[in-house]
Amino acid sequence: MSKVIKIDGKRPITVVTADSSNSFISKNDAEMDKRAKAAVRSAINRAETCRKPVAKYDRKSGKAYIETADGAKKYV
16 A cells, blocks of 8 residues: 655655555665665664664654663653
């Protein structure tokens, strides 16, 4: 399933779900997405290992927060 969203009332963007991605996303784009996700996971893991705060998003509340090394969350 896909859905078209208009940004600023002008630019259309197609949002694609995982089940219909094969008809919209090429193999090269899928590989690039896979590598980008792995790079983000690696950066987050490195930040957590170095005990730096990490910005995250709470889907339940719809808010962004910063999680510190001791596990404390500060909503922004």
